[in-house]
Amino acid sequence: MSAKNATSIVDMHPLMTAVALVCAAIAVATLAWFLLWRPHLSGELRVILLLAFAVFPIGATLTGNVAGMEHTKHREFCASCHVMTPYTSDSSDPTSITLAAKHARNESFGKKNCYECHRDYGMFSTMVTKWGGMGHVWEYYTKFSDVPADRAVKEFDLYEPFRNASCIRCHSTEITDWAEVADHRAAAKLIRRGSVSCVSRGCHGPAHPFSKSKRAGPRENQP
Amino acid sequence: MTRSKLYRVLRGAAYIEIVSLVCIAWSFLDPHPIAVVVGMVIGQGLGAAGILIFAIAVIADLRRTRLLPPSHQEREDVGPGDRDT
Numbered sequence: 001m002s003a004k005n006a007t008s009i010v011d012m013h014p015l016m017t018a019v020a021l022v023c024a025a026i027a028v029a030t031l032a033w034f035l036l037w038r039p040h041l042s043g044e045l046r047v048i049l050l051l052a053f054a055v056f057p058i059g060a061t062l063t064g065n066v067a068g069m070e071h072t073k074h075r076e077f078c079a080s081c082h083v084m085t086p087y088t089s090d091s092s093d094p095t096s097i098t099l100a101a102k103h104a105r106n107e108s109f110g111k112k113n114c115y116e117c118h119r120d121y122g123m124f125s126t127m128v129t130k131w132g133g134m135g136h137v138w139e140y141y142t143k144f145s146d147v148p149a150d151r152a153v154k155e156f157d158l159y160e161p162f163r164n165a166s167c168i169r170c171h172s173t174e175i176t177d178w179a180e181v182a183d184h185r186a187a188a189k190l191i192r193r194g195s196v197s198c199v200s201r202g203c204h205g206p207a208h209p210f211s212k213s214k215r216a217g218p219r220e221n222q223p
Numbered sequence: 224m225t226r227s228k229l230y231r232v233l234r235g236a237a238y239i240e241i242v243s244l245v246c247i248a249w250s251f252l253d254p255h256p257i258a259v260v261v262g263m264v265i266g267q268g269l270g271a272a273g274i275l276i277f278a279i280a281v282i283a284d285l286r287r288t289r290l291l292p293p294s295h296q297e298r299e300d301v302g303p304g305d306r307d308t
Binding site: 020034053 | 226229230233234236237238240241243244245247248250251252255256257259260262263264267270273274277281284
């Protein structure tokens with residue numbers, strides 16, 4: 001995997017990075033002084049240790065969390081795994097007409113279009129999405145790190161069909177404009193239930209040039 | 224907890240905390256996903272452990288210097304003739 005084009009957190013969030021690194025540096029320097037000099041356990045040392053163990057590390061962690069959470073939402077972070085570069089390149093292509101590229105040109109999505117479409121739902125959506133992301137890291141390093149990108153895009157796929165809820169979050173099916181489209185009216189229940197995908201090739205897809213159609217499951221075969 | 228044992232506990236917590244902070248700093252400087260995962264999971268996990276050990280040491284120190292009441296076990300260990308008057 002090449003990190004030549006990858007952008008680190010320090011490039012994306014310089015202020016938060018500076019705060020986190022300064023807090024971490026102060027804490028490390030103080031703890032190193034404590035370990036090397038072995039000072040007497042006085043009242044002043046107790047206060048210094050409180051700063052070195054709690055205050056500065058918590059400061060580094062909090063800013064690090066915020067910066068890290070934001071950094072991992074950027075398309076550039078997704079592209080740091082080489083198997084994703086075909087997808088991210090398409091997203092960045094101003095002439096591409098795929099759903100991903102169109103949404104990337106929308107300011108509401110911009111450089112976070114991967115995350116905004118693929119994130120999970122509900123109150124703990126961010127945590128669930130980040131947990132799923134760690135699964136992706138595991139999959140990458142155990143299966144795809146040595147696989148060329150052009151072969152990888154043929155092999156891997158979404159864990160489950162893309163949910164219409166991601167689209168309906170912005171493109172409501174309750175407004176009259178949506179219902180005025182004949183195809184929408186005819187398949188309204190199926191669309192809301194997820195039996196017909198918004199991103200299928202016959203409708204608004206493909207989302208990516210390499211998207212694969214999901215086979216209908218048992219629920220989708222129900223009338 | 225004796226004073227020397229307290230000091231050893233603090234030194235152990237300091238080593239853990241330093242490793243944690245190095246992991247977190249690495250996640251900032253290296254764009255690889257593995258660095259971000261290590262920093263945000265292992266780094267923060269170790270950091271939490273270090274703070275927890277420090278908190279335990281603080282409570283033990285406060286009990287030793289009688290600024291906090293002794294634990295239930297310590298009260299049971301002290302017989303009637305051993306109590307301070």
